[in-house]
Amino acid sequence: MRIVKSVAAMQRLAKRWQNQKVRVGFVPTMGYLHAGHLSLVREARRVVGPRGVVVVSIYVNPTQFGPKEDLSRYPRDFARDKMLCRKEGADVIFAPEDREMYPPNHGGAFSTYVVEEALSRGMEGASRPTHFRGVTTVVAKLFNIVLPEVAVFGAKDFQQAAVIRRMVRDLNFPVKIVVAATHREPDGLAMSSRNKYLSPVEREQATVLSQALRMAKQSVKRKGVSAVKLKAQIKQFIGSRPAARLDYIELFDPQTLQPVTKAGRGTRMALAVYLGKTRLIDNAVL
Ligand code: PAF
Numbered sequence: 001m002r003i004v005k006s007v008a009a010m011q012r013l014a015k016r017w018q019n020q021k022v023r024v025g026f027v028p029t030m031g032y033l034h035a036g037h038l039s040l041v042r043e044a045r046r047v048v049g050p051r052g053v054v055v056v057s058i059y060v061n062p063t064q065f066g067p068k069e070d071l072s073r074y075p076r077d078f079a080r081d082k083m084l085c086r087k088e089g090a091d092v093i094f095a096p097e098d099r100e101m102y103p104p105n106h107g108g109a110f111s112t113y114v115v116e117e118a119l120s121r122g123m124e125g126a127s128r129p130t131h132f133r134g135v136t137t138v139v140a141k142l143f144n145i146v147l148p149e150v151a152v153f154g155a156k157d158f159q160q161a162a163v164i165r166r167m168v169r170d171l172n173f174p175v176k177i178v179v180a181a182t183h184r185e186p187d188g189l190a191m192s193s194r195n196k197y198l199s200p201v202e203r204e205q206a207t208v209l210s211q212a213l214r215m216a217k218q219s220v221k222r223k224g225v226s227a228v229k230l231k232a233q234i235k236q237f238i239g240s241r242p243a244a245r246l247d248y249i250e251l252f253d254p255q256t257l258q259p260v261t262k263a264g265r266g267t268r269m270a271l272a273v274y275l276g277k278t279r280l281i282d283n284a285v286l
Helices: 007-019 035-048 078-088 131-146 155-170 193-197 200-205 208-219 227-239
Strands: 002-004 024-029 053-058 092-094 150-154 176-180 244-252 268-275 278-285
Touching: 002 007, 007 024, 007 092, 007 131, 024 035, 024 131, 035 053, 035 078, 035 150, 035 176, 053 078, 053 131, 078 092, 092 131, 131 155, 150 155, 155 176, 155 268, 155 278, 193 278, 200 268, 208 227, 208 244, 208 268, 208 278, 227 244, 227 268
Parallel strands: 002 092, 024 053, 024 150, 053 092, 150 176
Antiparallel strands: 244 268, 268 278
16 A cells, blocks of 8 residues: 655646556545544445546545634544555545645645535535535545545535535546445444544534434324424424534435425435534434
């Protein structure tokens, strides 16, 4: 497994693969890998096959964090990530520094961004106004550097995957987007690098997200229900956990991401909940 740190070296490698018609599968991550990330690596390998190559990027992208968010304390453990990628059979880790991705004052500071203007407005976009601009910008840059045929994202970030799919379509990136199922702990908590922040009490109460999703699934089992009523029921449930504070809950059409007034089978529900200072997200189809 190779570790590539510079954009120029990664692009050279990617162009060589392109000339040799080697299939490239790509898993963009911010590191501190867990079993969910590793399942994305396996999915990338499954798609490109044994003769293809799998690239994992490890880069904590500063432009997708708001000024009061957790950029400086975001968990990092490159040695462990390296070991896990090697074990999982990745071929290359692309791990650039900030000065590679956002070069300072190279004839002017970085000033070009990619903005998706429809799907990125609600939910995460409403709570974190500059988040998706950072995500689409860095993913566009990574696609231009790694030149993948296929890129694999996790379904836990459902809105992110929808925004990236739209960006790929609108800007004609020749990249196939695959979305792999959310990996969960045995008690239902969706795997996330941020779970590391949770105190024991917060960790115990963090199951409130997956339980809320289960509760919503039960409610729509037989017939559609009013979104207002269902949201009120879930809010009350989340309020019953002292360590939990609801940021948002949304019931929406999975194609348009538009809120629905009546939730039924096929409606998607997403929520963000603070456990102490840690903000966790989850979603599921009802
Ligand atoms: O989902 C993530 O980990 C990040 O948003 C991504 C896609 C790697 C971009 O920094």
